[in-house]
Amino acid sequence: MDSFPTKDLSPEISRALLDACAEGESLRIPDWLQAFFRDEPTPRPERPLTPEERIRGLATVWAEAKYNFAYWDRLPGEAWWDEQFQAYIPLVAGAASDEEYWRLMESFGNLLRDGHTLVLPPPWLTGQESEPPLRIIAVEGRPVVLEGEGLPPGTEILAVDGRPAEEVRREVAASLPLITDQYREWGTARRLLRGPAGTEVQVRVRLPDGSEQEVRLRRTGPLPPRPPLEVRDLGDGLFHVAVNTMFTDETWQAFDRRFPDFAGVRGLILDLRWNNGGNAQVGWQILGRLIERPTRAAAVRMRCYLPTYRAYGFSQRWLVAEPAVIEPRRDLPTFTGPVAVLSSPITGSAAEDFLVAFRESRRGPIVGGPSCGSTGQTLAVPLPGGGAFLVCTKRDTFPDGTPFVGYGIQPDIPAALTIAGLAAGRDEVLERAVEALRTWVG
Template identity: 30%
Template sequence: MRRSFWLFALLAAVGAMPGAEAQQPTMPTVGVELRGDTMVYRTVRVPDRRHGGLRGRAWAGYSHTPWTAEQKLFALSKFWMEVRRNFAYMDRFGVERWDSLYRAAILPAQQTRNDVEFYRLLEGLCAQLRNEQTFIRHSRNFPQTAVHFDDGWTLRLMDVGGHVLVSEVSRDKAAILPPGSEILTVDGRPVEAKLGEVMPRISASTDRVRRRMAVEEMLLDLVGTPHEVTFRRPDGAEACVRLVNARHAPEADSACVALPGRSWRELHEDFRVTWYPGDVACMKIGSFRPGRVFRAFHDAFPGIRDRARGLIIDLRWNERGSSRMAAEFLSHLTRDTVLYGAVWRTRVYDAALASWGSDATPADTVGNARVKLAYEHYNDAAFSDPVRSEYRFPRNREVLEVPTVILINDATGSAAECFLAIAASQPGMSTVGTATSGCAGTVAMYELLPGLQCGICTREVRFSDGKEFVGLGIAPDIEVEDTPADLLVGRDAALERALGLLGVPAE
């Protein structure tokens, strides 16, 4: 106990040091300890930055201590409780089903042999909710990687038409394992068997996204873990490499070669404008976060407005941001001063109403709104009234109205899907690609233990006409799939189709 006291005192002192960004707002962090039959909670205020950074480092000393069985039970229970109370789609998933999964996990959670095993158990539990906006995260000191390996290897994988391809590799390893090579087995097991092991712990809203993310994490493991990977090169030759998970070396990021247009940096680029014949502009928007993306758009927009006769908006791999920012972008592509977006609602709870509904039966609710409301609160089924997102803009803003095609794929999500919900009512706009990720919503973050957090989707979102897309994805007007052959020659089939719709002849 005395050692724990000094540990907490040391952590508090670290947070007060001048070099620890003391000017940032502080955030309470909870430590958990079992005294006899009593769970004790202790709070230490440590520096925090909204987008990562100091919080994990401030707790670094603590995070080296493995979680105890009692702490694991607390984390599991808190996750169960917060999901039960806040998850927007609990009415569809089922409270009884969630309670049953929790009860089934209690003993296995306490019996996990280490922190990683417990973390993956929580991931598996969370994945059953089938919602990408509900997830488990850690900042513990068990370094894992799916991309970086010993001997200078950097390797990124992607799912293309049911094939697992190498999309990017270290430049000095490309002669051994060139981009476009297909992974055949991992540790002697077929790729599909390996993916079957990974997918059950992936939090995703659709099966397509779950598979994509499982491919990206197929080699995820602790530093020092070896893998024997067999592959088929583009020339048909087969070979095997040994990859050992290693810590990330930043200098390795800039020394890679990739399939044409498929490097991680290109796919996740913040903003880019490319011109095509006929004065067609293609505007790549990597996110709808406030800040540099929006500034880049405003800097480029006058030139686009003055020249463009057609417009392509590339929202592939746009997975983050604000729905308000998405509406702001779209407001410059229509003269409408009021834009209507998605309809949302969230779960609500009133303890007094719940107590009044505790003795009610479904039959009692028929024709009685007050009893029905009380019954819903008691049974965790009460929701706020639906709210239709509405955005107003001045008439004198700069606007470009031209035929517009929007490129989407299964990594188009969150605010980008809100963009599509607004664009659905706009004439002259169409979509090309594959169905989106189906994961719009608002996330509430909760700390389960120091170094262990969860995010929970708290808003149910639909199209303005009530049609659902969360868990399904938004289907394009014209579906265009990538093929391995297209990627090997650098062909972007969806972009080509979009250009064709805008009158640009194929090369």
């Protein structure tokens, strides 16, 4: 809500309240939410949602955001949110189909401009869409093939079904949370060719040799996800370690298996460019093997809503949680040589939590582009019709209070891919990190 300025409760009071509220509790993910993360088709409901059910879904999003969202100070305020709710009531009630209803619900959630606050359409609806087996990213501001089937790396997408690519990207942007400019640029490129599963899309491309041609691609499904951890020997004792996800303990366990004692390792490059998050503890297990002294993670603030204080007209109160401390691991040897971390606008959530702690540890540079600019703890609420609303309930900053949500974490050494480099099979970001570490290693 928009009762600002705000006041922080003292660390002592915050700690006591947090401990008291969490006593006897453990983290639980409800079964209904897990269905959104399983790659399983779900049947379409036998009947469409009624206008009353649609309005109830809209009201749920409005109310849960009003009392749980952590970033109201970045928006016009409570009265503005009420006005948006009023404006959307006739839109959702009169939607011509459930598909249109869920598009409206997504746009309503995106008004909050936060990557951890969004409406998830039901799995039966999202399962109707797919894309060709290509990974497309933004390179030099343009949608370019990184890897995949049918088109070589460095191929630029010029038009989709006869429409200029930039026009389609603007349309895609309307369905994305407006987190940061860099996320929008990469997110619209990644979703450029999405459409009804199994259909063909006509694409005009510029190939690496400069020629242009029309190709037809079938939306048979995205490329399979990368393994949790990939390791490549770069020579001279340098290793490229792609940490692709933090959604599974297999990531840090694979790191331990590959580097039980770091024998022969003179430098590490941890690549988080394709890591969009998971569980921060996964990354901290890896970081714990790279530090010799404790290091701090992000600082956290959470809303403390007291209805009686609101009646008194008091300011919004915040619980302030002291930054978690990541301890060096003692179960396996520690690597004390030089380390660099690669980042991109895809690097988000728990991967950004890793960047915060890595920078705080002063173990080495972050190389590449600015990160996504979105992390936090979501509260998940079911919606009529099988969808869900996720709302960010806490604010994360660097330990000294410097914000990065909504901005991204800036690299210490900026570096970017180029179209020519991709076409030539080069990775200029990795090359820049190798250059930095080889200078360090000597």
